Amino acid sequence: MRIFNKIVVVILILVALPVGTLFLVLPDVTATGLANASTSLAALVTAFGQATRMGLLMLALALDLVLLWLLYLELRRKPTPGARVTRIRGGEGEVTVEAVKQRIRHHVTQLSDVVEVRADISAKGGRVGVALDVVTSPHVNVPQKIDEIVQVVREAVTGGMGLSLRGKPTVSVRHVAYSESPAAATHILPSSEMTPPDAGGEEKGFRLKLPGR
Numbered sequence: 238m239r240i241f242n243k244i245v246v247v248i249l250i251l252v253a254l255p256v257g258t259l260f261l262v263l264p265d266v267t268a269t270g271l272a273n274a275s276t277s278l279a280a281l282v283t284a285f286g287q288a289t290r291m292g293l294l295m296l297a298l299a300l301d302l303v304l305l306w307l308l309y310l311e312l313r314r315k316p317t318p319g320a321r322v323t324r325i326r327g328g329e330g331e332v333t334v335e336a337v338k339q340r341i342r343h344h345v346t347q348l349s350d351v352v353e354v355r356a357d358i359s360a361k362g363g364r365v366g367v368a369l370d371v372v373t374s375p376h377v378n379v380p381q382k383i384d385e386i387v388q389v390v391r392e393a394v395t396g397g398m399g400l401s402l403r404g405k406p407t408v409s410v411r412h413v414a415y416s417e418s419p420a421a422a423t424h425i426l427p428s429s430e431m432t433p434p435d436a437g438g439e440e441k442g443f444r445l446k447l448p449g450r
Contacts, residue, residue, distance in 0.1 A: 241307070332398055334358045337365055344393045345386055350374040352413055364403035365394055375412040383408045 260267045285293070338356045345354045353372040358365060367390055373382060390406045 242311075332400060334360050334365075337367075337394065337398065337400070340393050340398065341367065341369070341390055344389050345369065345371065348382075348385060348389065350377040350382065351386075359403075361403065364401045366403040367394065367406040369406065369408045370411070371408055372411050372413060375415050377410075377412075379410055383410060 256267075337360075338358045341356050341358070342354045345351060350373050351371060352374065355370040357368040357370075360366075369386065369390070371382075371386060373379075386408050387406050391402065394400050394402055
């Protein structure tokens with residue numbers, strides 16, 4: 238239905254562009270052209286015989302039925318997409334796609350070096366398809382982190398929610414800029430710039446000499 242809606246919108250836009258432009262720029266010429274076209278069409282229809290008129294009537298009825306069916310599909314209440322829970326005895330259960338998305342995002346964001354998670358979840362035939370777009374720190378080990386994310390997704394979906402995966406989870410990894418990644422806040426100075434403690438004090442170790450002081 239979404240594809241059909243897109244096709245209709247594209248056709249209407251392509252028709253409205255030239256017609257609307259001509260009507261606004263040359264309204265008199267456009268109105269005259271439409272009037273001439275209407276007169277020619279009326280003359281053509283008048284010349285039709287009884288059989289042709291019946292054929293056009295049947296075509297109109299078929300078109301009306303198709304349009305009413307499309308209107309019903311567009312206005313009917315769409316069921317909430319969900320996936321069927323498999324490990325239930327004596328009953329049936331279903332989990333919404335939004336619930337699956339929230340749980341996966343929650344568990345994956347708990348992993349180290351993971352900055353942001355976007356989940357695309359689809360449910361079809363009682364199985365769940367998972368595609369993740371993960372933003373991580375730039376110094377992360379990508380293959381190791383993907384394996385870790387996939388394991389967490391499997392545990393969250395199949396173990397924690399009792400669902401079945403459709404195919405393997407796909408993970409797309411992007412990095413934040415190096416300038417945005419956390420950097421070490423402490424600047425350790427060479428031993429030559431360290432000031433030893435007072436001889437009579439009880440303090441042990443060394444004090445860091447801060448730059449500019």
